[in-house]
Amino acid sequence: MNVPELVLSRMASGRSLLLIADIGGYTEYMGSHRMSLAHAEVNTARLLERVIDAVPDFDLIEIEGDAAFLARQADTWEGDGAVAQTLQAAMTMHRAFHVERQYVATNLCPCKGCSPANNLKLKFVAHIGDVATQVIRKRRKLVGIDVIHVHRMLKNPVEVPEYVLFSEDFYRTTDTPLPGPVHEVSHDLEGIGPARAYFVDVADLPASQAPLPDPTLRGRIGRTLAVAASGMPYMLGLRRRTAFAY
Numbered sequence: 001m002n003v004p005e006l007v008l009s010r011m012a013s014g015r016s017l018l019l020i021a022d023i024g025g026y027t028e029y030m031g032s033h034r035m036s037l038a039h040a041e042v043n044t045a046r047l048l049e050r051v052i053d054a055v056p057d058f059d060l061i062e063i064e065g066d067a068a069f070l071a072r073q074a075d076t077w078e079g080d081g082a083v084a085q086t087l088q089a090a091m092t093m094h095r096a097f098h099v100e101r102q103y104v105a106t107n108l109c110p111c112k113g114c115s116p117a118n119n120l121k122l123k124f125v126a127h128i129g130d131v132a133t134q135v136i137r138k139r140r141k142l143v144g145i146d147v148i149h150v151h152r153m154l155k156n157p158v159e160v161p162e163y164v165l166f167s168e169d170f171y172r173t174t175d176t177p178l179p180g181p182v183h184e185v186s187h188d189l190e191g192i193g194p195a196r197a198y199f200v201d202v203a204d205l206p207a208s209q210a211p212l213p214d215p216t217l218r219g220r221i222g223r224t225l226a227v228a229a230s231g232m233p234y235m236l237g238l239r240r241r242t243a244f245a246y
């Protein structure tokens with residue numbers, strides 16, 4: 001007999017730092033051709049994997065389309081340094097993303113899921129709040145209004161292509177100056193109400209200026225074979241994109 005799911009779940013709550021890394025720029029370039037869609041999915045998965053691996057002290061909660069939702073317990077970090085450390089983590093992820101993105105853009109496939117990868121961007125939203133953790137069948141899920149809050153922050157008036165956007169609650173935990181200018185924005189978070197937030201333009205940060213290593217031919221061929229191989233199931237229509245809604 002199957003044990004009901006709820007018996008296997010447990011709830012715990014605590015203050016968490018919530019971070020979403022979101023890849024932008026694909027939709028404008030994707031063709032409707034199946035090969036392009038398949039390769040775009042493979043490339044997105046690979047890019048997200050690199051981004052997640054770059055910050056082992058964050059837990060991956062969920063892959064949500066072209067975004068990764070990560071969290072870490074706030075008590076070990078909370079206080080003055082958390083905003084600066086989150087910004088630094090974002091920059092580490094940003095670099096890992098762009099190193100891999102070069103490989104995607106220079107793989108040998110000319111399709112619309114691969115060649116326009118040069119235009120892909122990575123942006124971040126971050127928030128701190130109280131969340132409940134639910135573990136069902138070994139999968140950890142976060143629930144609570146602050147989980148909704150951080151997701152709503154993805155829809156914002158920031159106009160620069162790459163940024164790290166902090167909620168007011170989170171930004172107010174620090175007095176330490178950040179390594180770049182901070183800009184204030186106001187927006188209306190659906191179902192939550194008006195909110196202020198603060199963003200740093202990644203292009204203003206010294207860390208974004210460091211040159212990236214040139215892609216190796218071996219790496220380019222490896223990526224080409226990977227898209228060629230993993231594109232197959234998508235081409236046959238066996239797998240579909242999953243939509244997430246918070």
Ligand SMILES: [Zn+2]
Nearest residue numbers: 039109111114
């Ligand atoms: Zn391709």
